[in-house]
Amino acid sequence: MPDPKAHHPAWPAAGPAPSSGIGMGRSAQVVTGLLLLVPAVLALVWSYVVPSVSTLLHSFRRGELWGGPVESAGGDNYAQVVERGFLGDLGFALLLALVPLLLALLVAPLLALAAQRAGRVPRLVARALLALPLAAYAPVAVGVAWSLDRIEADRSAWEQAPTLTAVRTVSLLTAGLVIAVGATLFLSVLRRRPGGGRPGLAILSVGGVLGLAVVATAVQSWSLQWPLLAGRDDRSGPVVRIVRESLTQVQPGVGAAGSVLLLALLGVCGILAVLLLVATRTRIAFTGWRDRAAGAEVGGRNPVALGMLVVGLLAFLALVAYVSAPWWRTLTADAPLPSGVSTGRIQANTWLPPLVSAVVGVALAALAGFAIGGLRPLGRASELLLLPFAPWLFVGDGPLAVAHFLRLRDAEQFNTFAGLIPPGWLSIPALVVFTLFFRGQRERWEAGGRFASTMLLPALPMLAGAGLLGWLVTAQGWLWPQLAVHDVAHAPATSLVVLRVTATFGDADAARGFLAQVLPLPLLLLFLAAFVALQLLYLDRLVVRAGGAVAPGAAPDDQPAPR
Numbered sequence: 001m002p003d004p005k006a007h008h009p010a011w012p013a014a015g016p017a018p019s020s021g022i023g024m025g026r027s028a029q030v031v032t033g034l035l036l037l038v039p040a041v042l043a044l045v046w047s048y049v050v051p052s053v054s055t056l057l058h059s060f061r062r063g064e065l066w067g068g069p070v071e072s073a074g075g076d077n078y079a080q081v082v083e084r085g086f087l088g089d090l091g092f093a094l095l096l097a098l099v100p101l102l103l104a105l106l107v108a109p110l111l112a113l114a115a116q117r118a119g120r121v122p123r124l125v126a127r128a129l130l131a132l133p134l135a136a137y138a139p140v141a142v143g144v145a146w147s148l149d150r151i152e153a154d155r156s157a158w159e160q161a162p163t164l165t166a167v168r169t170v171s172l173l174t175a176g177l178v179i180a181v182g183a184t185l186f187l188s189v190l191r192r193r194p195g196g197g198r199p200g201l202a203i204l205s206v207g208g209v210l211g212l213a214v215v216a217t218a219v220q221s222w223s224l225q226w227p228l229l230a231g232r233d234d235r236s237g238p239v240v241r242i243v244r245e246s247l248t249q250v251q252p253g254v255g256a257a258g259s260v261l262l263l264a265l266l267g268v269c270g271i272l273a274v275l276l277l278v279a280t281r282t283r284i285a286f287t288g289w290r291d292r293a294a295g296a297e298v299g300g301r302n303p304v305a306l307g308m309l310v311v312g313l314l315a316f317l318a319l320v321a322y323v324s325a326p327w328w329r330t331l332t333a334d335a336p337l338p339s340g341v342s343t344g345r346i347q348a349n350t351w352l353p354p355l356v357s358a359v360v361g362v363a364l365a366a367l368a369g370f371a372i373g374g375l376r377p378l379g380r381a382s383e384l385l386l387l388p389f390a391p392w393l394f395v396g397d398g399p400l401a402v403a404h405f406l407r408l409r410d411a412e413q414f415n416t417f418a419g420l421i422p423p424g425w426l427s428i429p430a431l432v433v434f435t436l437f438f439r440g441q442r443e444r445w446e447a448g449g450r451f452a453s454t455m456l457l458p459a460l461p462m463l464a465g466a467g468l469l470g471w472l473v474t475a476q477g478w479l480w481p482q483l484a485v486h487d488v489a490h491a492p493a494t495s496l497v498v499l500r501v502t503a504t505f506g507d508a509d510a511a512r513g514f515l516a517q518v519l520p521l522p523l524l525l526l527f528l529a530a531f532v533a534l535q536l537l538y539l540d541r542l543v544v545r546a547g548g549a550v551a552p553g554a555a556p557d558d559q560p561a562p563r
Contacts, residue, residue, distance in 0.1 A: 031377075037371045062077070078260075110312070134181070137177065137476055146169075169228055170224065239401070245258065255402050269394050285437075285440035354475040369436075441455050
């Protein structure tokens, strides 16, 4: 009887790499894996560790933002943060997360289950429709358009029940995106293959991480909450208060203290997520380009599930259309541009700087993910190498805004192309995903697959998809451009929309016409085509596993899947 340890990545020291691999011994894999991690570690230190330490140091100081004497504040900044309502802001942000949590952990898996049981063609239709809110990700434009369209109708509701109205509005505007992301993830969890581990454990793992991500996003949201909650000081998230106290009220120490408290919460969420993935031995596998049947269906083709899917998708489309309609009506509108700028310049300011950050961040993430999950330098403990990255897994620009702003000031990069590049040079969420992917593919490679067809080629669509998604998300952010740009000539579309709304708040038509610049219709269609193609041709061939291991006789990616 053959020893299963010889084929299992948990015992990599038992012998050299498979002969079908890249031709390097175990010691070479260890050295190469650690070397490939170096760029990601350097990016982590520069983009997250140093700014976090700087934020912590500033939280104990008192001084002017633009120079002047700086003195020790002890714990006074933290006392002021609490006195000014930071905990109330945090509680309000957690309230905003309640409905999205319900949608992500209940509605999304039910929709995914119905799609999986309805059969291959209905599932592919569902996947194509789920790409719509992802491609139309434009929180500033959606929030501003919604506010302008309903400012009079909702005024009495905001005055009578501000908290309930805020929760209802934010939940409504984010519902389509939350369902789309959650259903996409759970569709991969529900795919079942021989040797695929325990689906229940995978559901627990993915659901836990998704829930933590929803909470982390809610407590540091800015781009959507600002147009809805601006001017309501008692109804704002922690990041709004951090930015206001740091920059508007020129008290960077107080803002930094709030950032430290927020970083601590986000750090705990990130560590819990990584520990959950490691403890459940979660990984992602590609079932192969010739897997036309897309694996064994859960329960076969069920007409009841098909009916539920049709109802669910109709409700989903109605929700997306209702929420996005005020913005979609502006996509073909013309509006006079500020003097000295053109449409081409606005789009260059909007899309080129985030492209640099997205390409570098995702490339470094893929390299590090291959080092950890593919080469496995620490053997069965290799995934523990994710822990140094874990505290910043869910950290965006907001909690580190003070440190990044001061770094920008010292480098004198305001109103420059370099200054507009988002400060995160490593995509830590992408790093975690690539690690899980290469871990799953390593098992298939050791089961007899060829390196190029099991480790390299299946990763290319994931690399492209992560890059496109990262590019879109960073380009639609507003916080960093607000800090980096102070003149119209260098401002991206999101900043110009906010300026136009502020300047013409009484003239809603003028503000609406300018929203077409945020995500122009040609780019929207381009992202939609790309995400639909990824859903149908690639994501439908990914399976999330947890526990267990690939059976020694399981088919590798370059062989036909069992029918």
